[in-house]
Amino acid sequence: MSGVEFLDLTEEAESVVKGGFHTQNSPLLTNFNAGTTQQSELMASELRVLRLTLYAIIFLASVVGNLLVCTVILRRKKMKTVTNYFILNLAIADLALNFIGIPFDIPVQEMNNKWPYGALLCKVLYPLQTLALFASIYTLTAVSLSRYWAINHPLRQQLTIKKAKWIILGIWIASLTSVIPYVSVLKKDSETGKCDEDWPSKSARKTYTASLFVFQYLLPLAVISGAYVSIGLELARRTRNGNGYLQDLQADEEKKVVRMLKVVTLMFAVCVLPTNVMWLWLDFGNAEKQYDKFWDLVAFCNILTFANSAANPICYTILNESYRNAFKDHLSKIFCKISRTSTRAQMELVENARSQKKSRTAKMISTLL
Numbered sequence: 598m599s600g601v602e603f604l605d606l607t608e609e610a611e612s613v614v615k616g617g618f619h620t621q622n623s624p625l626l627t628n629f630n631a632g633t634t635q636q637s638e639l640m641a642s643e644l645r646v647l648r649l650t651l652y653a654i655i656f657l658a659s660v661v662g663n664l665l666v667c668t669v670i671l672r673r674k675k676m677k678t679v680t681n682y683f684i685l686n687l688a689i690a691d692l693a694l695n696f697i698g699i700p701f702d703i704p705v706q707e708m709n710n711k712w713p714y715g716a717l718l719c720k721v722l723y724p725l726q727t728l729a730l731f732a733s734i735y736t737l738t739a740v741s742l743s744r745y746w747a748i749n750h751p752l753r754q755q756l757t758i759k760k761a762k763w764i765i766l767g768i769w770i771a772s773l774t775s776v777i778p779y780v781s782v783l784k785k786d787s788e789t790g791k792c793d794e795d796w797p798s799k800s801a802r803k804t805y806t807a808s809l810f811v812f813q814y815l816l817p818l819a820v821i822s823g824a825y826v827s828i829g830l831e832l833a834r835r836t837r838n839g840n841g842y843l844q845d846l847q848a849d850e851e852k853k854v855v856r857m858l859k860v861v862t863l864m865f866a867v868c869v870l871p872t873n874v875m876w877l878w879l880d881f882g883n884a885e886k887q888y889d890k891f892w893d894l895v896a897f898c899n900i901l902t903f904a905n906s907a908a909n910p911i912c913y914t915i916l917n918e919s920y921r922n923a924f925k926d927h928l929s930k931i932f933c934k935i936s937r938t939s940t941r942a943q944m945e946l947v948e949n950a951r952s953q954k955k956s957r958t959a960k961m962i963s964t965l966l
Contacts, residue, residue, distance in 0.1 A: 644893070648706075651900050652699050655907045659695045662910025663688040669923040676923060679747075679761045680854065683740040684913070686765045687733055687861075691906030694729035697722060698903060705792075706896055712785050712792040719785040719792035724776040730869065730902070731772035731813055737862050738817045739764055741824040744858065748851055749831045775812065778805055799880075806880045810873050814866075821862050828855055857916040861909055868905035871898040 666688040670676045701722050704713060712719055743756050756764075782794045796802040832852055875895050878884040884891045913920040 648896060648900065649703070652703060652903070655900065655903050656695055656699045658911075659691060659903070659907035662907060663692045663695075665924055665927065666910050666913065666920075667692075669920070669927055672927075673923060676919070677758065679743055679756050679758055680740055680858075682758060682761045682765065683736050683743065686768065687736045687740075687909065690729045690732040690736065691909060694726060694733070694906050695903060697725045697729065698899075702899065710892070711790045716785045720780050720783045723783060723792070724779045727779060727809075727813075728769075728772045728776045731775050732768055733865065733906075734813055734817045734869075735768040735771060736765070737858075737865060738820050739768060740858060741821040741862070744851075744855060745824040745828055748828050748855075775809075803880050806876050810877060814869065814873055818862070818866055825855065825859055825862075853917065857912065860912050860916060864908050864912065865905055868901045868908075872902050874898075 667685060670681050670685045670688075701714065701718075705711070714722065743761070746753070747755055779794075782796050783792060784795045785792050794802065796805075828851075832855070872895070875884070875891075875898050879891070888894070914924055915921075
């Protein structure tokens with residue numbers, strides 16, 4: 598084969614690929630493209646099913662678990678402590694995040710990010726999700742500082758339930774203040790039909806994204822870490838000193854509570870970090886052009902964020918005996934009521950059947966007579 602003939606064949610092969618001429622190789626190329634398309638469509642379908650399944654599981658687990666937390670704290674006098682009121686607020690924030698997020702996010706994702714809810718809800722729904730996340734991390738910060746004060750300074754004036762309620766109110770006000778800039782820039786685009794941010798400049802958008810990462814993630818977790826490290830050192834000092842049996846028992850209880858709160862905080866840090874990284878990558882790293890599946894990745898990072906709210910009640914159940922016993926007692930009462938109602942309904946059905954049978958028998962006898 599001469600060099601000229603080789604060059605001609607190469608050019609012909611390029612024409613098959615670029616020009617799409619119907620040569621002997623084109624059916625193979627067409628079949629390859631069709632197979633690739635079918636594979637990508639199948640993968641997209643499987644990911645969609647997985648995503649919707651995860652959303653359903655997370656939503657149900659979060660609603661049931663967090664409602665149970667709210668119920669046992671509000672109905673049981675011994676559960677009404679300062680720490681438990683903060684946990685109650687955390688459960689409310691988790692419920693708000695799920696109710697505002699999952700039912701409204703799924704239709705938007707299914708419609709390729711088209712916004713079906715109107716211009717007003719465009720300014721409301723996304724900021725409310727961010728507000729709930731702020732409320733969660735601020736609550737975790739408040740409870741860590743309250744435990745630090747109670748354990749490291751037990752002889753000083755302690756936080757009361759009344760003061761804790763005022764702090765919780767302050768948490769929601771601070772969270773609302775943090776999302777006001779977000780509310781002001783969200784608009785529904787009449788051309789694309791999407792709910793997008795309309796910042797006056799790229800630097801303003803970057804500044805807000807960076808400030809969210811600092812005040813919603815880095816700074817609170819730094820405060821929480823410092824509080825729990827200090828608590829750990831204090832409890833270790835007490836263990837070494839051995840200040841009596843009762844104090845040892847109290848120290849053990851404190852350790853259990855602190856361990857539970859540490860795990861809850863760690864889960865928040867792990868679950869919320871990927872979403873924060875995605876937004877930083879989007880605003881500072883040109884993510885949409887670098888990775889064509891960026892928004893699919895964001896969707897699964899959001900699932901991880903929602904999963905955190907479902908995981909908290911599970912954490913309370915596993916790590917805290919008081920919550921575990923309260924949950925068991927409350928659920929057993931519910932099942933007993935359901936069982937009694939079902940038994941009563943069955944007995945009524947039996948009685949109705951008997952009375953109908955007696956009336957039919959009486960009619961038959963009267964007819965014969």
